[in-house]
Amino acid sequence: MSWKASERLMETIRHYASFPATGVSLRQMVQFGEKPSTGTLFRASQFLAEELPIRLAHRVQELQTLPDGLNEMPSVKKVADWYAQSFEELTSLPRPQLSREVRERLMRPSKKVPSYLSEATPNPSIEEGQYSSWSGNGNGWSRGKSLATRRYFAPVDDTADWPPELQLYNQKFAQTLHRIKRRHDGVVTTMAQGILEWKRRRQRMIIDNNIQSFLDRFYMSRIGIRMLIGQHIALTDQSHYRDPSYVGIICTKTYVRDLAQEAIENARFVCEDHYGLFEAPKIQLVCDPNLNFMYVPGHLSHMLFETLKNSLRAVVETHGQDKQEFPVTKVIVAEGKEDITIKISDEGGGIPRSAIPLVWTYMYTTVDRTPNLDPDFDKSDFKAPMAGFGYGLPISRLYARYFGGDLKLISMEGYGTDVYLHLNRLSSSSEPLQ
Numbered sequence: 001m002s003w004k005a006s007e008r009l010m011e012t013i014r015h016y017a018s019f020p021a022t023g024v025s026l027r028q029m030v031q032f033g034e035k036p037s038t039g040t041l042f043r044a045s046q047f048l049a050e051e052l053p054i055r056l057a058h059r060v061q062e063l064q065t066l067p068d069g070l071n072e073m074p075s076v077k078k079v080a081d082w083y084a085q086s087f088e089e090l091t092s093l094p095r096p097q098l099s100r101e102v103r104e105r106l107m108r109p110s111k112k113v114p115s116y117l118s119e120a121t122p123n124p125s126i127e128e129g130q131y132s133s134w135s136g137n138g139n140g141w142s143r144g145k146s147l148a149t150r151r152y153f154a155p156v157d158d159t160a161d162w163p164p165e166l167q168l169y170n171q172k173f174a175q176t177l178h179r180i181k182r183r184h185d186g187v188v189t190t191m192a193q194g195i196l197e198w199k200r201r202r203q204r205m206i207i208d209n210n211i212q213s214f215l216d217r218f219y220m221s222r223i224g225i226r227m228l229i230g231q232h233i234a235l236t237d238q239s240h241y242r243d244p245s246y247v248g249i250i251c252t253k254t255y256v257r258d259l260a261q262e263a264i265e266n267a268r269f270v271c272e273d274h275y276g277l278f279e280a281p282k283i284q285l286v287c288d289p290n291l292n293f294m295y296v297p298g299h300l301s302h303m304l305f306e307t308l309k310n311s312l313r314a315v316v317e318t319h320g321q322d323k324q325e326f327p328v329t330k331v332i333v334a335e336g337k338e339d340i341t342i343k344i345s346d347e348g349g350g351i352p353r354s355a356i357p358l359v360w361t362y363m364y365t366t367v368d369r370t371p372n373l374d375p376d377f378d379k380s381d382f383k384a385p386m387a388g389f390g391y392g393l394p395i396s397r398l399y400a401r402y403f404g405g406d407l408k409l410i411s412m413e414g415y416g417t418d419v420y421l422h423l424n425r426l427s428s429s430s431e432p433l434q
């Protein structure tokens with residue numbers, strides 16, 4: 001039988017949703033260092049045990065009140081149930097009973113890290129409130145409380161050993177996060193399915209601004225939740241430390257050229273496979289091999305792969321699959337003080353000016369047959385298609401903005417497209433608050 005949220009649970013969800021989310025910056029996430037102590041990890045677990053339910057609660061509320069019958073679509077309801085179920089698991093996880101002495105020690109800061117490093121600065125890619133669904137309820141207490149005790153990174157006094165309950169709780173908490181992360185693997189495709197159900201039922205071709213900005217918020221929030229979860233699981237599971245440049249899933253030395261090269265190979269492979277080509281159009285990469293910066297390699301790979309796939313598709317479809325030679329797509333990487341910018345220039349015929357705003361909307365695609373998703377399809381089996389949902393660009397832009405970067409597209413209809421991927425290298429900017 002499928003899981004259903006009780007009225008009592010919904011009440012708790014409403015309570016959590018009245019608190020604002022607290023943004024975390026890349027730099028704050030990286031301050032945990034290679035091997036955080038049990039006490040520091042416990043403090044982070046405590047933060048997440050409140051922060052994640054707050055973020056999940058906002059999503060449940062929003063999913064349940066979507067306009068125009070979207071909230072009634074079976075796939076949308078399914079996603080809302082996943083969020084509510086994860087909320088319940090986190091809020092019902094028993095906390096360990098700690099002695100007063102241990103509790104006091106947990107609140108005592110370590111002298112090692114200067115506190116100014118923990119401050120997150122406003123995200124330069126986001127206007128205030130752009131991805132925020134929280135309009136404020138006049139509850140000053142919640143903000144006061146967040147500042148005092150709800151700190152994500154709080155290195156604690158590690159001069160003595162910690163009791164085993166802490167370690168045990170950290171393990172249990174990480175296991176819960178793991179289960180939640182897996183449950184939510186299929187959220188993007190299931191929501192896409194929900195929007196399709198709605199479009200078919202309402203005979204809509206294009207989604208309106210309301211729904212577009214809901215989806216932007218929703219997916220941005222998902223990136224943040226998964227980032228915090230992924231980071232915490234990786235920090236807890238210290239058996240995997242093999243590379244000293246990694247802190248959790250963040251790589252302090254992300255070599256752009258290596259990642260771009262890999263994304264090029266993957267995109268070309270998918271292109272050859274999809275069109276049955278002997279050789280996919282070539283891609284030239286211009287990048288200093290030593291260029292590296294702090295980033296999440298998984299995010300960068302995703303953005304590069306998505307934009308490169310688009311370029312290859314445009315080149316093949318504009319010049320014809322039976323061509324022997326195609327124009328070369330160029331990937332140029334430039335290093336500035338503020339940003340690392342990656343430009344992807346193709347000669348794939350460009351996009352008509354009138355269609356440019358549409359490329360940022362969900363579900364805009366020029367693929368004739370959107371992949372049909374069986375509601376019970378196995379999400380872990382889901383392979384990246386060449387194209388199909390129209391999610392590639394809007395989601396990649398959210399990834400870029402999440403850490404203060406951006407994604408821009410300029411097209412010359414009749415010739416080709418330039419995509420600019422700006423990656424902010426200051427790394428102190430906060431997540432866009434949800």
Ligand SMILES: Nc1ncnc2c1ncn2[C@@H]1O[C@H](COP(=O)(O)OP(=O)(O)OP(=O)(O)O)[C@@H](O)[C@H]1O
Nearest residue numbers: 310311314359365366387388389390391392393417
């Ligand atoms: N480099 C490009 N040249 C020409 N058209 C492009 C280019 N990039 C994107 N487009 C157009 O924008 C549309 C939306 O792109 P987007 O990446 O969001 O989705 P998609 O590629 O159709 O599907 P997917 O969700 O699998 O990425 C594409 O269908 C295509 O028509």
